[in-house]
Amino acid sequence: MVWSFADNRDPRSWASRSRARRIRLFERLIAHLPDPVRVLDVGGGPRFWREYLRGGGRPLQITLLNLDPGQRAEGFDLVVADARDLHMFDDAAFDACFSNSLIEHVGTFYDQQRAAREMARVAPVYMVQTPHRGFPLEPHFLVPGFHQLPLWLQARLHQRFNLGWIAAQPDAVLARADVEQIRLLSCAQMQRLFPHARVLREAVGPLTKSWIAVHGPQLRHVPCSGGRLH
Secondary structure, eight states: OHHHHHOTTSTTSHHHHHHHHHHHHHHHHTTTSOSSEEEEEETOOHHHHHHHHHTTOOOEEEEEEESOTTOOOTTSEEEEOOTTOOTTSOTTOSSEEEEESOGGGSOSHHHHHHHHHHHHHHOSEEEEEEEBTTSSBOTTTOOBTGGGSOHHHHHHHHHHOOBTTBOOOOSHHHHHHHHHTOOOBOHHHHHHHSTTSEEEEEEETTEEEEEEEEESGGGTTSOOTTEEOO
């Protein structure tokens, strides 16, 4: 049941339907921009955008930014860099910035602030999504309440078991580092990271699954912070 909920490879899953809603929101954000729209995807990969383009999406000039030096993606510009330091790009170097489930991985709250400032600096329009720390199911290890456990217990479980999307890490130091580098956020923290954005919620029934910070002139009528993504 958990896999059917979280597997974005299955078009029927909640995760896939949520991604479809996000891309519709992103299309609203960039609707006023002329083709081809210059998009920086911070932490993303080519599969998401190939599916978007196959589905009839408008022309985009996409730059994928990651730490992985081995990534290959024909048809995309690739940049190996740290989201906390985008000094290679001028202010407003892109028309829009997109980031999906990345900012919870960049380090401390200070590191997250650095990444947020950089994403807002390089593009006047941006959309940044991150899982909500209050949702019962931890989105990486896919264990209910995993992120509420003490760090030592999270690391011990990670050492011993393959959990969710993440393979077991037998080394105790590396296992501890893995669980420490995931820092889920609340709505208030997301708003602090993006003070000029509106923060929308993705809901599963009455529960909030994710937060999305959006900024752009096309969203004047989107609900204010805490509003639900439709």
